[in-house]
Amino acid sequence: MEEQFLFDVFAQRCPSRATLEHLTGKWGTLAMVALHEGTFRFNQLRRRVDGVSEKMLAQTLQALERDGFVHREAQATIPPKVEYSLTERGRHTAELLIGLIQDVESQMPDVMAARERYDAAR
């Protein structure tokens, strides 16, 4: 009998942990979910993901591209034109992230109430 997967996010050195962090990191989730809405150019995406710096967006997209969630299509024109979209694998995973976001957004009234209770108790 063998394990179904050889990867375990609970193990510090498992490569799956890095991949999980690319997806769930502060900007990874937002980039994935934004790209699920369609194809975006770099600065377009930057405006969609409110608050992200150029550096972090570039870094995030590179990691997601390397892991095969995001597809990057560049035209060597001046000014440059680069289009980002999800791969098929990316689209699949993005749907899980969308589910999570919707869940969080719908729970927010309860979350706010819980915070008030917590802060009141100390």
Place this chain on the structure above:
Amino acid sequence: MEEQFLFDVFAQRCPSRATLEHLTGKWGTLAMVALHEGTFRFNQLRRRVDGVSEKMLAQTLQALERDGFVHREAQATIPPKVEYSLTERGRHTAELLIGLIQDVESQMPDVMAARERYDAAR
């Protein structure tokens, strides 16, 4: 016609973004998923979540407790005994995170292959 939810993670100042980060941050996801397996004491959880520092685990659990995903039960004995578990809301959200983790783990062979292709191309 009104929006279904008043919260939007794409807006920088929306409180839902902070909550999302507590759940999806490097340690938030792992803590939530670990706690879905049952009740844990602090150091037990620390051993389960390989690589987390005491400071970050304490901080992560406090944020999750404040948001109402985690329940903390402390006995004022010496030595202290503190038990952490998920609330009902927490259990529900943890299941989404487990789905995500399983998805990532099962995709890892493809991810590794994508990385090799990416690194080979530059």
Place this chain on the structure above:
DNA sequence: GTTTGTACAAACTTTTAGAAAGTGCAACCC
């Protein structure tokens, strides 16, 4: 001709994460 936009990279600064040590006592080892 000055500003604006493009998609970044590099240098520098600020914020955050992680490592180490302290707490106050009790239970175990020898």
Place this chain on the structure above:
DNA sequence: GGGTTGCACTTTCTAAAAGTTTGTACAAAC
């Protein structure tokens, strides 16, 4: 009885990450 270990953290210090700013090479709009 003396030293070590474990408990659940907090505080202090340092290393790493995030964020800000500047530069690029041009082209189109004002």
